[in-house]
Amino acid sequence: MSYKLWKKKDYPKLMILTILILIMFVQMNFFKKIYFLFTRDYETRLIKSYEYCGKESIGFLSDIKKRFQIDYKIPIVNYTSSPNSSWYYNDLKSIKNKKIIFLNYNSNHKVNTKYSQNLNDYKILHKYNNCYLLDIK
Amino acid sequence: MIEIFSIFSQLLLITIFCYVPTNICLFFKNNSNLDILNRLEIGIVLNLFILLILSFILRNGSNTIYYLLIIIFLNNLIFLSKDIFQKYKNQSFKINFIFLFFIFLFLIFSIDLANNLKIGWDAQNYWLIKKLVFTNGGDFFDLKNTPRDDYPYLGSFVWHIYSKFSLLGHEYFGRLFYLYLFLLSIFSVASIIKIKTFEKVMLIFVLIFLIYKIELFNGYQEILNFSLLILLTKVFYVIFSENILIKKFDNRFIYLFILINSIIWIKSESTVLIIIFLLSIFLMSQINLKIKILMTLFFLILLLNKYYIFDFVGLSHEIQKGNYEYFKISNFFDFVNFSRIALVLKYILFYSLNNIAFILSFVALLIMAKFDKKNIFILPFISMFIFGFGFFMSAFLLSSFPLNWVLWVSMNRIIFETSGLYIILVPLFYDFLKRKKIFKKI
Numbered sequence: 001m002s003y004k005l006w007k008k009k010d011y012p013k014l015m016i017l018t019i020l021i022l023i024m025f026v027q028m029n030f031f032k033k034i035y036f037l038f039t040r041d042y043e044t045r046l047i048k049s050y051e052y053c054g055k056e057s058i059g060f061l062s063d064i065k066k067r068f069q070i071d072y073k074i075p076i077v078n079y080t081s082s083p084n085s086s087w088y089y090n091d092l093k094s095i096k097n098k099k100i101i102f103l104n105y106n107s108n109h110k111v112n113t114k115y116s117q118n119l120n121d122y123k124i125l126h127k128y129n130n131c132y133l134l135d136i137k
Numbered sequence: 138m139i140e141i142f143s144i145f146s147q148l149l150l151i152t153i154f155c156y157v158p159t160n161i162c163l164f165f166k167n168n169s170n171l172d173i174l175n176r177l178e179i180g181i182v183l184n185l186f187i188l189l190i191l192s193f194i195l196r197n198g199s200n201t202i203y204y205l206l207i208i209i210f211l212n213n214l215i216f217l218s219k220d221i222f223q224k225y226k227n228q229s230f231k232i233n234f235i236f237l238f239f240i241f242l243f244l245i246f247s248i249d250l251a252n253n254l255k256i257g258w259d260a261q262n263y264w265l266i267k268k269l270v271f272t273n274g275g276d277f278f279d280l281k282n283t284p285r286d287d288y289p290y291l292g293s294f295v296w297h298i299y300s301k302f303s304l305l306g307h308e309y310f311g312r313l314f315y316l317y318l319f320l321l322s323i324f325s326v327a328s329i330i331k332i333k334t335f336e337k338v339m340l341i342f343v344l345i346f347l348i349y350k351i352e353l354f355n356g357y358q359e360i361l362n363f364s365l366l367i368l369l370t371k372v373f374y375v376i377f378s379e380n381i382l383i384k385k386f387d388n389r390f391i392y393l394f395i396l397i398n399s400i401i402w403i404k405s406e407s408t409v410l411i412i413i414f415l416l417s418i419f420l421m422s423q424i425n426l427k428i429k430i431l432m433t434l435f436f437l438i439l440l441l442n443k444y445y446i447f448d449f450v451g452l453s454h455e456i457q458k459g460n461y462e463y464f465k466i467s468n469f470f471d472f473v474n475f476s477r478i479a480l481v482l483k484y485i486l487f488y489s490l491n492n493i494a495f496i497l498s499f500v501a502l503l504i505m506a507k508f509d510k511k512n513i514f515i516l517p518f519i520s521m522f523i524f525g526f527g528f529f530m531s532a533f534l535l536s537s538f539p540l541n542w543v544l545w546v547s548m549n550r551i552i553f554e555t556s557g558l559y560i561i562l563v564p565l566f567y568d569f570l571k572r573k574k575i576f577k578k579i
Contacts, residue, residue: 013335020342028351030245033252037140042254042307049255056261083261090269 053131056085057103060131064101065089067126068133072097077113079130080104099125102132143304144247144313148240150302151317154209155180158216165392173236178325180213181318182368182392185291185399192294193446195276206298234334239324242345246316253351254309258546260356267293268311272301278450287453289443291402292358315360322364323348326371326561329378330568340564347494348560358404359554365400366410366557372396373418374514374561384425390432398439405456406551408440409528414558417520423513463537473534481533484544485526488552495552498559501566509569518562525555 025031036045043062052059057078064070072093076086077100085103100115100122110117115136122134157180162171165179187209191202224230256265263285270279271294280290292315300311327340353360372393400407415436419429447454464472489495502522506515529551536543 010335017335017338024245024346028245028249030248033248036252037248038138042140042305045252046254049253083258085261087261087265087269090273 053129055082061088064133074099076101078103079106098136100134105130155184156213156217182396186395197276198274257355257357264293268296271297281451287458289402292361318364322367359550361403362554363557370561413524417517464535484548488549495556498562501562
């Protein structure tokens with residue numbers, strides 16, 4: 001069975017369609033995106049979608065997960081007006097531990113949490129700008 | 138490479154899940170000439186309904202519903218293969234260019250989504266949390282432990298199911314279903330008028346250019362409401378364009394109510410949007426009073442069912458918990474006063490201008506109301522706009538939250554989802570221009 005998709009009189013229409021599709025590709029950076037899909041894994045693309053240490057700080061959370069080989073959930077206190085990023089650790093085990101993460105920490109700003117907000121009460125395990133991985137003393 | 142392959146397999150997975158056998162299609166549509174997009178349009182609504190029912194029987198740690206879904210998948214796959222084989226045997230197998238275009242756009246936008254994995258604010262706070270309840274093996278009884286338990290959960294459940302059944306299991310594969318539904322609704326609404334394939338492609342292009350933004354798919358549920366409202370207005374249009382006087386409650390009304398049922402399980406305000414839709418179509422004299430009463434009754438049953446299930450599970454049944462708690466008749470003028478009205482109007486104006494599809498639909502309606510007075514669809518759409526405006530005003534004026542903030546964060550989304558009711562006016566307007574031979578004059 002053979003199919004002839006296009007007749008000769010359809011060529012101008014096909015041209016218009018191709019131009020529109022190309023405009024759409026350029027508009028949405030399609031070629032760059034398809035390149036990233038080949039060269040960057042899911043985790044990298046996820047981290048790049050968020051700030052490293054700011055708002056949800058998924059980059060920082062990912063970094064400490066790898067660096068400290070963390071396979072359990074750690075409580076997160078976020079000092080900025082931003083959604084709680086604890087969903088990032090959703091697939092980890094729920095076990096009691098003494099670690100805590102402060103994101104976008106600001107000593108002048110108090111947030112509603114049961115944890116002490118004084119850094120002197122903790123041992124700093126890792127710090128990047130205002131993001132901290134802490135161990136409760 | 139594997140991710141591209143997974144996106145393609147996800148497309149196949151959703152298509153097979155939403156494929157419906159001919160008999161079921163004919164039950165809901167009298168038209169025997171059904172192409173793949175028609176089938177998918179029916180199938181996607183049935184799929185949402187099935188998923189809603191399965192979410193009720195899902196129990197903590199049990200895999201029963203997943204086995205049931207595998208059976209449904211295999212059943213649909215058999216029917217799809219049988220239909221393709223039969224068409225091939227009868228030599229009636231034709232390449233559907235519009236469906237190829239659908240696949241093409243789906244793949245393009247999927248790649249866009251795969252590079253913009255940021256989940257929106259409310260989506261991270263509420264919808265993703267609900268999705269994770271199911272991902273972690275929980276059932277809908279566990280939803281009472283999530284923030285905003287008054288929010289329905291169907292969108293989050295669909296997100297969970299399609300990411301669970303995906304090849305790589307990443308969360309965004311679940312959101313590809315939202316994209317699929319969006320594209321299907323646009324293709325579906327573009328097919329209500331009889332035009333050549335190229336014109337249809339152009340119309341689809343225009344609609345998608347006007348509406349598509351990657352942020353729509355960042356986990357917010359408005360895109361589901363928007364797409365389902367498009368399908369709803371299409372069903373309404375199809376029923377009324379064929380029958381001038383509606384006296385009988387036929388199978389298409391069953392489909393309409395399955396669709397309405399899915400919508401009210403997406404978001405709290407969906408109920409209001411359905412009321413706007415029903416009130417507007419009830420203004421049509423073409424609908425028999427008996428049908429109007431039956432439709433109202435069915436809608437009330439669906440609402441009571443939702444109320445009962447929420448009550449049974451222990452979820453809150455307040456609409457927008459906390460949002461209207463300080464409003465009382467005694468302090469009416471604290472909420473409804475000149476400065477607040479002016480502020481809401483300002484936001485409605487600016488966010489409407491931001492939504493080009495909404496503006497285009499509005500302009501199309503104004504022109505058709507002036508020059509196409511015999512069109513029976515003008516009245517219901519005018520009333521949808523008026524009721525929609527009333528909804529925007531009352532929803533925000535009576536809010537107990539700081540008005541500026543609540544308008545800033547939610548007005549654009551409310552306008553967007555409501556515009557699903559009006560998008561059908563764009564193809565209707567194109568049809569009107571063609572009938573008036575405007576293009577030939579130009």
